[in-house]
Amino acid sequence: MIYLDNAATTWPKPEETIKAIEDCIRNNGANPGRGGHTMSLSAGRIVFETREALARLFNAGDPARIVFTGNATEALNLALKGVLKPGDHVITSSMEHNAIARPLHVLKKKGVDVTELPCSSQGFLDPGDVSKAVRRNTRAVVVLHASNVTGTIMPVKEIGQITREKGIIFIVDAAQTAGLLDLDVEKMNIDLLAFTGHKSLYGPQGTGGLFIREGIELEPLIEGGTGSRSESLEQPEDMPDRFESGTPNTPGIAGLGAGIRFIISRGIDQIRSHKHRLMARFLDGLKQMKKIEIYGPGDPAVQVPVISINVKEQDSSEIAFILDKVFHIACRSGLHCAPMAHKTIGTLDRGAVRFSFSIFNTEEDVDRTLDALERTVAELP
Amino acid sequence: MIYLDNAATTWPKPEETIKAIEDCIRNNGANPGRGGHTMSLSAGRIVFETREALARLFNAGDPARIVFTGNATEALNLALKGVLKPGDHVITSSMEHNAIARPLHVLKKKGVDVTELPCSSQGFLDPGDVSKAVRRNTRAVVVLHASNVTGTIMPVKEIGQITREKGIIFIVDAAQTAGLLDLDVEKMNIDLLAFTGHKSLYGPQGTGGLFIREGIELEPLIEGGTGSRSESLEQPEDMPDRFESGTPNTPGIAGLGAGIRFIISRGIDQIRSHKHRLMARFLDGLKQMKKIEIYGPGDPAVQVPVISINVKEQDSSEIAFILDKVFHIACRSGLHCAPMAHKTIGTLDRGAVRFSFSIFNTEEDVDRTLDALERTVAELP
Structure with missing residues (x-):
């Protein structure tokens, strides 16, 4: 099987990750x-x-400013609901995943004002628009670092300058970028950074977390036993306990640690170069094919290795089904839990077929996928 | 090492659990x-x-009425915050863990009225007291099934009859009992049952969940991508998706499934008998020792295999330290994240030393622990 659904979760996992989980449980x-x-x-x-x-x-x-959660979605819920109160204004983009869009939709009903900035059809957000959207009651800006549909990289550094200048909290969803792109909360002025452990950090599912800048006041989403200050019914103020109630996913966190050591030992730059080579090769091949529509920038310089396409007028799920059943290629069709992004790129009606690469993919995987797509197109009526 | 901290998490885990996790990640x-x-x-x-x-x-x-969470604490937060609104009244006991006490403390500040029923010094709750505490605005009763400090089993069946009769929601924390005691949400009239996966279900840490009876209206704690109805910004109504946003802990859930198959193949009755034999042997030994104070019922018929003691006037942490360092026995001192329970049994000032058994403990473990305690007592000034 050729696995090209790495934007959902990377597979396979490094042997080191599996061993660390097993060792943690056993010892x-x-x-x-x-x-x-x-x-x-x-x-x-x-x-x-x-x-x-x-x-x-x-x-x-x-390190105490990093708190663990079950996934990036929980981290984003904690960030958004912990920061935004009725009467606050928040700025977001039209490329967001439902992990941001759905909590914001709930907060909207509770009196939070939401501005959704339109992005270009390739998924680009103009930082100037962020600046213009700021109001007196703007409390936060929340965007993803890179789109899980088009791979488009957002102008996080530029937005961070704006939010820092204006004293606004900057929340970033790094689900597609942690472990892949450089992420520096200081240089980028990020106040709350949500990440997942099981994508480009090569840890297991069930891991994720949130960086919380010192000084950011955040209400916990969950209270309970923390093993600290047990005598008090008040949730402790101490970090990270304040946001980590109940037994943590220790084996998962052990696996995540091994995943991070894996990417550091391989070299994050090297991993990125490898994935970008595959992406460039895939894009080159796609561009030479007829009846393929490529969404997003189509340019490795400004996107992560996530590429969405459609074939002719076909529904995306049919193409993914053929790739899976006939060619044993795992990709992802549909809306990728990001209807706003699909609306922005004009594919809300039929979704798109998404391909995403990991360090374990090869040029042969790319070539065989291109070949499979060519044969699929040729067979279509 | 002799591991007697199974009320925190069972260790070791069955080989089947470890294999299932590894197989899930690999394949x-x-x-x-x-x-x-x-x-x-x-x-x-x-x-x-x-x-x-x-x-x-x-x-x-x-099965769709079972939703997965990261631990029992998250499940209890979902149950309590999903059900209780300002103006509601809730009844609980004085034996609760901070997983219930701390969220209730937060809800209290938001206008929820909380009645904490006092339990006996052995941790018993009189169901008649529950009946008497019901008011016009009582929305829920929430109790743990068995105490994590004294092992005392709560009169869940009797309370369930009361709540059903009076049309009140019944929330049970089965962290110490799922997989050990019979749990029948129908016979016991339980509306919301929170469980953990890594104790008597012999799954890994990072797993837990909530049973939600059909007809119980519950607000989600977390919204996000569910892989379903992605086109809508509204969190889906469908179960279990409504309460499971973001990528689940699939390998953990695989391990939990294997843990459940393990206890079923060994026979839950047999496992319970084994643990109860160990508990009875331990209690018998303790009762013959001088200068040991046993908390809770001290009677295997009415408690789970969790036994808390103190030695002379010693601080609980000192005894646990000696047992660990000198005798390589792992137990748990302190307040066990349950200050209310320790207040009830009179040990809020110094905590207690807790011993808890699993299927993997032996009579030899019990005897060696009794011997270690005897030697510790003898050496004390």
């Missing part, structure tokens, strides 16, 4: 941060090491 | 319910099978 399977016994302490150490690796990766300083 | 590592391709469908099947196993275990009928 460090206690509950971290709750007991004083040896195995509980070693479990706590594993969780801390992953936190530290993430803090280094994002230039976040104090 | 079914796609994102379930999001793609139509073969591996995405097989990942979806794994998630469904675990859901089905849980529905059978709890006699919950439709």
